Amino acid sequence: MLAGIGALALTACAEEPTPAEPVADNDMEMSTAEMGTETASAVLRDTEGNEVGTVTATGNGEMLMVSVDAMGMPEGMHGAHIHTTGDCSASDFTSAGGHWNPTDVNHGTQSEEPNPHAGDLPNIEIGADGTGTLEGTSTGTFSGLMDADGSAFVIHANPDDYESQPSGDAGDRIACGVFSAS
Template sequence: MRIAIIGTAALLTLGLAACNQDKLAVGAPMAGGARAVATLQTADGAAVGTASASEVAGGLRFTIDARGMPSGTHGTHVHMVGRCDAPDFTTAGGHWNPTAMKHGSMNPQGPHGGDLPNLIVGTDGRGTLGITIPGMTMAGLFDADGSALVVHAAADDLMTDPSGNSGARIACGVFGAA
């Protein structure tokens, strides 16, 4: 009987420890976590998708749902200013870089907090992307001048500072609280 009680207690302890581990895992959903959304637009104002940022355990989860975009591979980045003035969206500033790193996930001195993977858009004009960026916060995303999501014309080489040779900015959206 005593062995059965000790065994049951041990199993319950392990089960509770596993539950706590799940809650601490980076990227795990958080009840009541803040969310931000941006409508992506071209320079002529056409809506070409949405981007969202969600608070998750240990960071932010970014998702992009693009539609009506040129097919191909496009660099995508969170930029440090919440402005998307046409025609070239340069008012969005440089990449969001709260940790003062170099550009690119392949750069030994990188990446920026705003460096996202390339967005691959099919011949139907659609593309999706989802990634969790550890250590980033909603407070950082919504600093004094906000932030924006920018889609570039070319693929990001994931290494060259400051923007991965990803070319012109073809779509932009300002994050706002959802």
């Protein structure tokens, strides 16, 4: 009887499908471009060249999700914008150009014609410890962000008032980072 049970067990094991060959991890993963999203990042530096944060922009073809992680910044509310040129070489960051506005609409959500341009994002609040985070969306596209002259992310000295044209009266540029595709 035991021999019969052993034969049954061997038969049952033989009928089970054999596992497929293991697939290398890189064969199973899709790139963000294949999934319809692309990512760019920027290291933020202050006017002294110190690293003061990072920014990540993730696009799906219709909009961008922007995430900022700041450190070593002055306490308070600060305007945060995507700027039109990927260049932070000027000591005051004016080389980054104006706010990214590919559709030529008004700045701010509280302007006469509230059509915020692609560079508009909420203010970032920096705490007493010099850190702050921001999550926001942009109406811009990844291909626009990474066009021929690129784009930069800028944090300003003052908060954006969401209505003054063309840039929200946010004051001096105190941090800047150039986006690069990741």
